[in-house]
Amino acid sequence: MYGGIIDLLSIVKTKPFWMATIMTLTCSVAGIFLAKLPYVNLIGALVIALLLGIGLQLLPAGIQEEAQAGVGFISNKFLRLGIILLGFRLNLEKLASAGVKTILVAAIAVSTTIALTFWLSKKFGAEDELAALTACGCGVCGAAAVMGVSPQIEAEDEARKRENEVLAVAVVCVMGTVFTLLEIVLKPILGLSDAQFGIVTGGSLHEIAHAIAAGGAFGDISLDSALIMKLSRVILLAPVALIIGIWYQRRLTKKAVRTNASEPKKLPVPWFLVGFIGTSIMGTFLPFSAGAIDALVQIAYIFLGMAMAALGMSVNFKVIFQRGKAVFGAAAISSTFLLVLMIVMSKVLF
Template sequence: MSITEYKFQVEKIFLEGQNLTIVKTKSFWLAAVMTLICSITGIFLAKLPYFNIIGALVLALLLGIGMQLTPSQIQAEAKSGMGLISNKFLRFGIILLGFRLNLEQLAAAGVKTILVAAVAVSSTLLLTYWLSRKFGAEDELAVLTACGSSICGAAAVMGVSPQLESEDEERKRENEVLAVAVVCVMGTVFTLLEIALKPVLGLSDSQFGIVAGGSLHEIAHAVAAGGAFGDISLDSALIMKLSRVILLAPVALIIGYLYQKRLIKESVAEHTSKPKKLPIPWFLGGFILTSVLGTFLPLSPIFLDSLVQAAYVFLGMAMAALGISVNFKVIFKRGGAVFGAAAISSTFLLILMIIMSKLFF
């Protein structure tokens, strides 16, 4: 090859690289605008009556689904940017969400509250996973549904998902959205059910708050149910719910460890290459760090609320990106197993929390 030909090839590669960078940048900003519209709209809608039961994150997901009605050319141009938003923005949102956790309030509530939350989370997680598998759901979908149903809804699904490595990203996105749909539907149904049952359960306002915070999936669900019966019920619901939220980090770590351990066993049995080492969930470390900073630094309530709102903006963008990207025809074919499992386990969790609220609170 002559010097002239060599220079031509180098220039060609350089120009192709520049063009690729321009395309990716354009795709990212287009995706960012589309998902930001969904996220902000979801936050405003969540402040309205009735919509507040659904919650900002699930509303952003539904609005993302609505974005599938935009021209196919726009969706194609934004596709690569959607992957970045659903991945990186998700992690950043979870880190900022840590500012919602006040560790002093949890400590003041006592070890009893944490222990009750641990029993509720672990038993519901195992039951949901076992039932999902029994009903025919694939492993990854069963894990995500179990985490969303037992910990904190959509945020738990998205927090645990990065620990489950998958070669089929499209399938993984379908599983994420289906798991979020399950916790949204079940959480909404059980919110209305618990509000209706409160007069006949013989629970004090504080006890009902414990039941709502310990059994409902999204924070929005717990707030809607607890707030229906006054400040005492609302405060108890929030403390109980946050006691479950704080378990997200250890649960994700344990699931990631068990998942990789199983992959190693399978690879040895099949004489295949050894899977990657356990991915370090740095964003969960950030989640714990921000909860510590929010608790012990002299930050104003307004500033902390702004950080939490920013967290919901980023999480809402990630949820909208999922809604835009997923093939829902496939999801509807596979949803029966996890919906059935979640219905049974949600009923179990409600009964368990009613019993524990009367025994310990």
């Protein structure tokens, strides 16, 4: 433990860490402000930070190389810190007041979408890790889910893992944006009430930003329903990440037995997910003001935006374009299925 703290302090004192911090913090804050603009808000602050991080690849090679050690630290540690703080967004009392029905619908939507996206991605030729990240991003809560599940997947090639993360984030961004616009157009045709439409958007769109944009287009009732439904999916991030970690560990163990290889190292306990649940409980039951909760969630997005920008700085996009067809096709089909499923469930149950 003490050795880890000493290593942490030694990294924080270095010039690469502070270079990377300044660069990624600029991207993160810029992403938050740009996400407030009309139309741009469909993309979301995290994806904007990722795109700005990609833009930093245009800097001179010497600057990028010097900052690289700090970039790796930020994409790992700041990601976990951001997810922990994001738990303050979840008000467990509001979710409970929405009833078991809402949680049940969320569980059905998440589980079926993850299973279908993973199966289709594999059918179309994607590797297991990329298929799992894409499936969780489509099923739970977009970029935050991709980054939350990724630490549970052990990787021998970190560069390959970063490529998978960015590709999965790109998929949920594109699909979420397309389906946000589609659902706004379809609302008058589907004959849904404002509350039912909120259930559909919160249950089918990938990013929280997507659900807010679509649900908010038709008033407060629609927006409130969208947020409750979306947060019902977000709370499933912790159990989904744990299940993925257990599944992946068993998969590696079976592979080691078949090939007579050494046992894979055990995955670390995902304490950041325990922290995520803990901050959800704190935000719900401790006397925080609404302003304090908003500030903590904003800080969470700053840290997550920095992690996304760091990710964008260290990815080979030529490889991503070569490998993207399988998961884009799978996500398009599963997103369509999820939309139809949510329309049916909103009409039958709400």
